Amino acid sequence: MSYPTPGAVRELYSTDAIARRVAELGQRITKDYAGRSPVLVSILKGSFVFAADLTRAIALPIRVEFLGVRSYDRGTESSGAVQITQDLTHSIEGEDVLVVEDIVDTGLTISYIVNLLRARGATSVRVVSLLDKPVRRRVPVEVDYVGFNVGDAFVVGYGLDCGEEYRNLPGLAELVPKS
Numbered sequence: 001m002s003y004p005t006p007g008a009v010r011e012l013y014s015t016d017a018i019a020r021r022v023a024e025l026g027q028r029i030t031k032d033y034a035g036r037s038p039v040l041v042s043i044l045k046g047s048f049v050f051a052a053d054l055t056r057a058i059a060l061p062i063r064v065e066f067l068g069v070r071s072y073d074r075g076t077e078s079s080g081a082v083q084i085t086q087d088l089t090h091s092i093e094g095e096d097v098l099v100v101e102d103i104v105d106t107g108l109t110i111s112y113i114v115n116l117l118r119a120r121g122a123t124s125v126r127v128v129s130l131l132d133k134p135v136r137r138r139v140p141v142e143v144d145y146v147g148f149n150v151g152d153a154f155v156v157g158y159g160l161d162c163g164e165e166y167r168n169l170p171g172l173a174e175l176v177p178k179s
Ligand code: PRP
Pocket: 043, 044, 045, 046, 047, 070, 071, 101, 102, 103, 104, 105, 106, 107, 108, 109, 110, 160, 161
């Protein structure tokens, strides 16, 4: 937590706390998918750091795919439709898919993604999200594995950004408004 202006961020979860939680998630996923070979779909950009650590905490023969998305009309009464900015490189038809998100907020993005992957013929679709913000939910979505529940804080670091900054902050921090 060294490079932001002092006072600009307040640490929520240290790198050690994140590592412990990611290891626990990896163990649970390994157990739940025993005997199967899930395809992990990392949603860009925010989940890239989490996905890199989570994949290495799963002791199964997995495949990794990336899906780039951009939300339409964020902050307004949107339809929840998202634009695919980078598509998968292999078909997920007949596969057990585990979507890897950094955060589920309104739920609009993950809801769209889950429906998309089901429509493309995935055998099963589950969701793992590092962070869950249930107070902000606008559509009901099932998040099968959650790292940490957070309130309405603006969280940055460990892949999460504010205007594309802070993604490389090693821990998770709350952005503190300038006074
Ligand atoms: C974030 C996050 C989710 C989405 C969650 O992405 O990665 O995809 O918002 O919000 P929702 O539940 O309200 O739909 P963002 O648009 O910040 O893009 P990024 O991942 O490229 O940072």
